[in-house]
Amino acid sequence: MIKINISITLFAIIFSASSYAMSPDAIEGKLLYQVCSTCHDQALNPPKAPPMWEVKRQYKRHSLDDETFIKNIVTFVEAPSLETTIHKEAVENFNLMSPMPLPDDMLKKIATYILEEEFPPPCDYWKNALARAKTAGDMEQTRWYQKMHRRSCSNN
Numbered sequence: 492m493i494k495i496n497i498s499i500t501l502f503a504i505i506f507s508a509s510s511y512a513m514s515p516d517a518i519e520g521k522l523l524y525q526v527c528s529t530c531h532d533q534a535l536n537p538p539k540a541p542p543m544w545e546v547k548r549q550y551k552r553h554s555l556d557d558e559t560f561i562k563n564i565v566t567f568v569e570a571p572s573l574e575t576t577i578h579k580e581a582v583e584n585f586n587l588m589s590p591m592p593l594p595d596d597m598l599k600k601i602a603t604y605i606l607e608e609e610f611p612p613p614c615d616y617w618k619n620a621l622a623r624a625k626t627a628g629d630m631e632q633t634r635w636y637q638k639m640h641r642r643s644c645s646n647n
């Protein structure tokens with residue numbers, strides 16, 4: 492019995508470790524990503540950019556596979572334009588992002604990190620956006636942010 496418990500524990504440890512394991516490119520990309528989080532940090536108030544959780548969701552929807560996801564991110568970041576935008580709402584809410592002239596291989600690593608990271612739902616961003624929508628008397632936005640916050644952030 493003890494033996495079985497030990498192997499179950501070991502299995503659980505190995506399994507949880509591997510489910511968080513990132514590829515070497517993503518690990519490097521995570522360090523480089525700090526450049527992006529100066530604007531994409533969801534806790535900034537007022538926000539400077541859409542949270543990466545939201546960007547990732549939009550890009551996932553528009554990309555058939557991981558390779559296309561990475562390519563779409565790199566293409567946009569190198570030369571943001573209304574033609575290459577995928578997250579249309581973000582461009583309406585914020586001005587078009589400035590280009591980030593980083594070498595291609597760095598951008599690929601950053602995009603790989605974005606692909607592999609499990610960003611938590613942007614609860615602060617929604618809470619702040621909800622407060623702004625209420626102040627502005629924008630009922631549609633108020634309902635939307637209330638819904639998003641209630642759905643994923645019940646603990647705060």
Ligand code: HEC
Pocket residue numbers: 524526527528529530531539540541546564567568571575576577578579581582585586587588589591601602
């Ligand atoms: C100076 C602030 C700033 C920095 C730094 C920044 N971004 Fe952005 N980003 C924005 C803003 C503002 C938007 C929303 C407007 C838009 O979509 O162009 C945005 C949008 C995006 C989008 C969605 C684009 C779309 O419309 O489809 C992606 C992808 C993105 N950023 C990736 C990155 C990555 C990767 C980095 C780091 C290499 C980065 N950003 C750094 C401000 C920034």
